Amino acid sequence: MVLKLKCRAKINLAIDVLGKREDNYHLVEMIMQTIDLYDCVSIEEINSGIVIESENPDVPLDSKNIAYKAAKLIKDKFNIDKGIKIKIEKNIPVAAGLAGGSANAGAVLVGLNELWDLKLGKYEIMDMGLNLGADVPFCIMGGAALACGIGEKLTRINGLDNVYILICKPDIFVSTAWVYNNLDISKLNKRPNIKFLLNCLDKKDIYNLSNNMVNVLESVTESNYPQIKDIKKKMIEYKALGSMMSGSGPTVFGIFDDFDCAKHAKENLEKLYKQTYLVKTYKGGIEVE
Numbered sequence: 001m002v003l004k005l006k007c008r009a010k011i012n013l014a015i016d017v018l019g020k021r022e023d024n025y026h027l028v029e030m031i032m033q034t035i036d037l038y039d040c041v042s043i044e045e046i047n048s049g050i051v052i053e054s055e056n057p058d059v060p061l062d063s064k065n066i067a068y069k070a071a072k073l074i075k076d077k078f079n080i081d082k083g084i085k086i087k088i089e090k091n092i093p094v095a096a097g098l099a100g101g102s103a104n105a106g107a108v109l110v111g112l113n114e115l116w117d118l119k120l121g122k123y124e125i126m127d128m129g130l131n132l133g134a135d136v137p138f139c140i141m142g143g144a145a146l147a148c149g150i151g152e153k154l155t156r157i158n159g160l161d162n163v164y165i166l167i168c169k170p171d172i173f174v175s176t177a178w179v180y181n182n183l184d185i186s187k188l189n190k191r192p193n194i195k196f197l198l199n200c201l202d203k204k205d206i207y208n209l210s211n212n213m214v215n216v217l218e219s220v221t222e223s224n225y226p227q228i229k230d231i232k233k234k235m236i237e238y239k240a241l242g243s244m245m246s247g248s249g250p251t252v253f254g255i256f257d258d259f260d261c262a263k264h265a266k267e268n269l270e271k272l273y274k275q276t277y278l279v280k281t282y283k284g285g286i287e288v289e
């Protein structure tokens with residue numbers, strides 16, 4: 001039997017960093033929003049081992065793949081000696097600040113729970129996911145959330161309803177660890193007003209939301225890669241209500257209230273940046289087909 005799952009990317013509508021834990025992980029306050037840009041993950045039981053297949057050359061096919069780690073976590077915890085083949089059809093840009101790997105890991109946990117009838121509840125799966133990465137629990141939950149702790153303490157919030165999001169990823173590689181390590185919290189001069197932004201979401205006021213988004217990680221990535229400023233500037237020229245870097249980058253997103261403007265922006269940005277996608281925000285998380 002082959003189980004097929006869809007797992008979606010996220011953007012961050014705000015990121016604040018409040019401090020650092022002893023293990024060097026940073027304490028954050030973030031507004032997370034799922035978007036309808038998804039990878040298809042199929043899982044199939046085999047006799048032994050963990051096999052990863054993907055046609056995307058940027059996706060590791062060995063134990064470095066976070067989907068491999070997710071399968072190993074389940075196999076070890078439940079002493080399962082059967083193997084698993086995981087096929088990943090990548091649509092979410094890799095190393096982009098869109099949590100594509102985390103979404104894949106979430107899909108494997110959700111899928112194996114079903115395939116092997118492990119009877120884990122959603123919160124148990126999310127707790128397991130945290131062992132794989134800070135963003136994995138949110139990818140499993142989906143929709144929109146306020147994320148605290150290192151990103152795992154999640155409160156469901158009103159998100160953006162069916163809003164156009166233009167995603168644009170410059171062709172550069174940015175490591176999340178490098179961005180966090182190069183952030184000097186004492187020197188932050190602009191921080192998000194999370195309360196205000198949550199209030200905007202409650203009131204469905206996407207104009208004030210779009211104008212007041214702040215991602216404190218942006219300063220680190222932006223000062224090393226001028227493409228980020230360039231994309232943000234172009235998004236605004238093409239009538240985005242607001243534009244910001246997602247996560248640790250380098251993807252920049254723009255929020256649009258008008259389909260024709262969003263389409264025009266896409267057609268122009270993709271001439272310069274191949275990985276440009278026009279999607280909508282999404283209410284769900286991982287789905288079994």
Ligand SMILES: C[C@@](CO)(OP(=O)(O)O)[C@H](O)COP(=O)(O)OP(=O)(O)OC[C@H]1O[C@@H](n2ccc(N)nc2=O)[C@H](O)[C@@H]1O
Pocket residue numbers: 012015024025026027028030096097098099102132133134135136149150151176177178180181246247248249
């Ligand atoms: C920045 C964010 C914003 O949503 O997303 P991405 O840009 O990765 O998509 C997240 O905080 C990323 O979460 P995730 O990518 O799951 O992080 P992990 O794999 O757990 O950690 C990668 C590295 O980032 C750093 N890290 C991550 C999360 C956090 N709260 N503090 C950190 O300092 C650590 O150095 C860690 O070694």
Ligand SMILES: Nc1ncnc2c1ncn2[C@@H]1O[C@H](COP(=O)(O)OP(=O)(O)O)[C@@H](O)[C@H]1O
Pocket residue numbers: 058059060064065066067088093094095096097098099100101102104105176247248249
């Ligand atoms: N299933 C996976 N999909 C994408 N990248 C993966 C996967 N497993 C491991 N990686 C590695 O993780 C790194 C971060 O990838 P990704 O999760 O796409 O980034 P981000 O969290 O910034 O969106 C990449 O450098 C990639 O080599």
